[in-house]
Amino acid sequence: MEIIGQLLPFIILIAIMYFIIIRPQQKAAKSHKEMLEALKKGDKIVTLGGIISTIHKVEEQFLSIKINDDVIVKVTKDAVARKYEDEA
Template identity: 70%
Template sequence: MEILGQLLPFVFLIAIMYFVIIRPQQKEAKTRQEMIMALKKGDRVITAGGLIVVVYKVEEQFLSVKINEEVVVKITKDSVIRKYEDEV
C-alpha cells in the first residue's frame, strides 16, 4: 500500500504529459499526413525551405512542383509543411 502511495504522483505526471504533449502531437501529425495525402495538381504548398510552390504531379513518395513557369523540381512529401492559402 505504501508503494502505491509513492507511485501515484509519477502515474499522475505521466498522464498529464500524455494529454498535454504526446496526444496533441499525434493529432497534429495525423492532420498533416491527411493533408499531404489529399494534395492534388494545382495546390499551392509551403515547403520546409520556405518556398511557395505549385503541385505539378503527385507520386507515391514524391511531388513534382513548379517553382515558376519553366522550373519543375521533385521534392519529398515530407518536405511539405502546409497548404498555402492566399490570405489578404
C-alpha cells in the first residue's frame, strides 16, 4: 500500500502530461499529414518560409510550386505549413 501512495502522484502527473501535451501534438501531426496527402494541383499553400504559392505538380515526396508566372520551384512536402484560404 505504501508504494501505491508514493507512485500515485507520478501516475497522475503522467496522465496530465499526456492529455495536455502529448495527445494534442499527435492530433495536430495527424491532421497535418492528412492535409499533405490531400494536396492537389492548383491548391494554394503557405510554406514554412511564409511564401504563398500554387501547386504546379505533385510528386511522391516533392511538390513543384509556382511562385509567379515565370518561377517554378521544387520543395519537399515537409516545407508546407498549411493550405492558404483567401480571406474573401
